[in-house]
Amino acid sequence: MKNFKGRTAVITGAASGFGLEASRIAARLGMNIVMADVQQDALDVAAAEISALGAPVLAFRLDVSKGAEVEALGAATLARFGAPNFVFNNAGVGAGGLIWETTLKDWEWVIGVNLMGVAHGIRVFTPLMLAAAAQDPAWEGHIVNTASMAGLLNAPTMGVYNASKSAVVAMSETLYQDLRLVTDQIGASVLCPFFVPTGITKSARNRPDEFTNDVKPTKSQLIGQAMSDKAVSSGKVSAVQVAQFVFDAVAENRFYIYSHPKSLASVQVRLEDIMTARNPTDPFAHKPELGETLRAQLRAAD
Numbered sequence: 001m002k003n004f005k006g007r008t009a010v011i012t013g014a015a016s017g018f019g020l021e022a023s024r025i026a027a028r029l030g031m032n033i034v035m036a037d038v039q040q041d042a043l044d045v046a047a048a049e050i051s052a053l054g055a056p057v058l059a060f061r062l063d064v065s066k067g068a069e070v071e072a073l074g075a076a077t078l079a080r081f082g083a084p085n086f087v088f089n090n091a092g093v094g095a096g097g098l099i100w101e102t103t104l105k106d107w108e109w110v111i112g113v114n115l116m117g118v119a120h121g122i123r124v125f126t127p128l129m130l131a132a133a134a135q136d137p138a139w140e141g142h143i144v145n146t147a148s149m150a151g152l153l154n155a156p157t158m159g160v161y162n163a164s165k166s167a168v169v170a171m172s173e174t175l176y177q178d179l180r181l182v183t184d185q186i187g188a189s190v191l192c193p194f195f196v197p198t199g200i201t202k203s204a205r206n207r208p209d210e211f212t213n214d215v216k217p218t219k220s221q222l223i224g225q226a227m228s229d230k231a232v233s234s235g236k237v238s239a240v241q242v243a244q245f246v247f248d249a250v251a252e253n254r255f256y257i258y259s260h261p262k263s264l265a266s267v268q269v270r271l272e273d274i275m276t277a278r279n280p281t282d283p284f285a286h287k288p289e290l291g292e293t294l295r296a297q298l299r300a301a302d
Contacts, residue, residue, distance in 0.1 A: 001085060001140040001187065002251050005030035008081040010073070010125065012064050012117065013091035015042035018146065018193070021243035022088055027055035029247075032081045036062035036073055038091070038206050056081070063208070064091045064117030065109075074124040083132035083141075086250065089121035090146040090191075093203035096224030097217070098298075099159030106160055109211035114164035115171075118145045122175055126186075133185040141186040142250045145172045149194045149260070152267045155283050156294075157224040176255055187253045193242050194260035195231040223297055 001007075009026045013019035014035035026033050027050050035050065037043040040061050047059035058080045060073050077084055093113045095106045122143065129141040150158055151165035172190035179186050217225070237259045249257045258264065269281050284291025 001142045001253070003140070004086070004247075006032075007085035008032040008034065008077070008083075009086040009088065010034040010036070010077055010084040011088045011090060012036045012062065012121065013146075015039055015046040017090075017239050018191070018196075018243050018246070019088065019090045020046050021239045022090070022246060023050050024053070025243055025247055026086070027053040030055075031086070032056045032058075034058045034060060034073070034077050034081070034084065036060045036064075036091075038063050062091075064089075064120060065112030067116075067120050070117075070120035070124050074128060077125075078128060083128040084125060085129075085139075085141045087121060087125045087129070087141075087143045088146070088246070089118045089143070091117050092146055092148075093207070094161050094228065095204075095221075096157050096161065096228060097159075097221030098157060101218045101220055102160045103213050103215070105211045105213050109207060110160045110164050112211075114161070115167045118168050118171060121145070122171065126175075126179075129186050130183060133183055137185075139185055142189065142253075143175065143186070144189045144191055144246055144250065144257070145175070146191045146193075147172065149192050149258075149263055149267075151190075151192055153263075153270060153283070154280075157220055157227070172255075187250070187255075189246075189249050189255050189257055191242070191246060191257040192259075194237075194258075194263050196237050196239055196242055196259055220298055223294070227294075 009031045011019050011022050011033065014023050015037035023033055023035055023046065033050055033055050035043065035047050035057060043059055043061060047057050051057045058076060060076060062069050062073055064070060091113060093110055095102065095110050126143065133139045133141065145168050147168035148165040150162045151169035154162045169190055172188060176188040179188055242259050245257050245259065273280050282291065
């Protein structure tokens with residue numbers, strides 16, 4: 001999809017991070033923009049900014065884990081702008097710690113947003129896009145799902161996040177292949193960013209009460225949070241750059257979108273582990289001091 005002007009974008013997680021930067025690019029490209037986010041106050045501010053750039057905006061408060069709400073978003077989009085040409089299933093949250101210490105509420109919250117949010121976006125918007133394509137041979141569309149390098153690598157103390165993002169990679173690859181069976185007018189991509197300064201480490205600010213833990217964080221969860229905070233805040237690639245990578249990939253009909261291509265060396269090591277049936281390689285082999293510090297922290301008596 002090379003032409004964006006006058007076309008419609010649906011962006012979840014649009015009030016911050018990649019979603020907000022993608023909204024800014026879409027506005028500059030002359031698109032209609034449906035901005036969806038769970039945080040109403042931040043959404044109001046973001047939508048006002050994008051409207052001030054001259055873009056027609058539909059702001060929609062949305063919890064992507066709720067299927068009925070995503071269906072309502074689809075209906076509102078169709079009523080205002082028609083079928084969207086670009087769908088960015090981008091909303092995401094994070095949680096960490098040793099995997100057996102992940103609570104049921106942690107699993108339900110992270111899987112609900114990261115996995116089911118993408119699933120709802122696919123099932124609601126793909127049929128609308130296919131219907132539009134069937135009516136107009138010149139119609140074009142593209143779906144981008146935000147996964148993570150955690151969908152290709154399985155770092156320790158990130159179990160629930162790894163599981164959710166691995167599933168998004170699998171769903172996206174399947175979406176790509178399924179679309180190719182039925183149409184040449186709609187493409188698909190998966191975004192796999194590494195550590196980029198966004199609000200992902202502060203996602204608990206929007207955690208619903210029903211998924212709030214009634215126990216204190218464990219030592220591993222506190223350590224994991226601190227590690228994530230440091231890694232994300234020190235990232236050298238910006239959300240602005242990643243959003244541009246997304247639009248470049250859509251224009252080039254390119255499936256895999258990476259923010260840090262050099263990190264693929266670690267993916268290759270993992271694939272070699274799988275192909276040769278060897279035990280998983282130490283993720284800290286290139287930084288042994290970091291692994292030693294983490295082990296010491298986790299094994300120390302409270």
